[in-house]
Amino acid sequence: MLTDYQRKVLRILYNYKSGRRRMPTVHEITVKTGKGKPDVMASLDGLIKAEYIHWEDKSDTASIVILEGWERDSEKPKVLNTAPSANPNNTDYWTQY
Template identity: 35%
Template sequence: MLRDIDRKMLAILRNYMAIHKTAPGFKLLAAKTGKMENEIKHVLNRLREAGYIEWDGKYTLTIAVLQAWGPRAPAPALPNMLD
């Protein structure tokens, strides 16, 4: 399961890349997330290890989003109202 910051970063990447066709830089990611560059790198590494993005580990321009959404939770069972 993704952490809140991981989901936020994935959403930022997905939305930015849909418009600009390239990944945002560290400065923009820092402004959008309120995190410092080293924290951003940790989040990007977690997303890479989880299979959501490809990234060379150094430059943001090398980021490619592989899976834009996390796994969905199963729908809750509804009670049978006819019994």
């Protein structure tokens, strides 16, 4: 399962590539996330180990290849249904949140 920060970096890579037709630099990722270079590099390493990206030439982010653009369904946290079964209209969702 990806951490929140890894998921954020993955989405930045994906959106940047689709919108600007290039990968963001490490500096651009630090600006977008508000974290430092060591955090960005650790996140990118985590994405490599989890096989979400492939990155051979670590001197330039332009060589990053996105293998999967979002978290796998099998790794997403499960959402528990906590609504009471006595309320078939499920209005608690709209009135209590």
